[in-house]
Amino acid sequence: MTKVRKKIDRTFKERAVELSKDRKNISKLVRELGVSAAQLYKWHKESEEFGIGSFPRNGNVKKTPEQERISILEKKLKDSEVEIEILKKAIGIFSKSDQ
Known part of the structure; x- marks a missing residue:
């Protein structure tokens, strides 16, 4: 059985990163959003590193x-x-x- 990858849009990722900055309990936020903690930390790191160029679409290079x-x-x-x-x-x- 293959696992289907969820496609998560840029807006969701940006909002999740903003919420993670405001919240103290990240594990609760992760459960609410339905993503893994590792994924949220990855998005946070990407947002810090690339700023407005984070989360590109269609294979564009960051x-x-x-x-x-x-x-x-x-x-x-x-x-x-x-x-x-x-x-x-x-x-x-x-x-x-x-x-």
């Missing part, structure tokens, strides 16, 4: 703000490199036609 900034800068660098290559080719084409 990134810290620094990682997100690096990704943006790498994309801009790649775009600039492509533009430079295009300009180099254009210079080559125009310099041949001038002769």
Whole structure:
């Protein structure tokens, strides 16, 4: 017999983390929510580490703000490199036609 995985949405996880910060009796909260204590602690740790980027959907990678900034800068660098290559080719084409 296979165990069916419950899909828990982001809102539920965020609310569970907030409740865990307010409550002293975590074991009672875990029973009320119907999740394991390990899972709740994992969500809490993820929320602390990634903040607003916690609990992504559809296989998106969680990134810290620094990682997100690096990704943006790498994309801009790649775009600039492509533009430079295009300009180099254009210079080559125009310099041949001038002769």
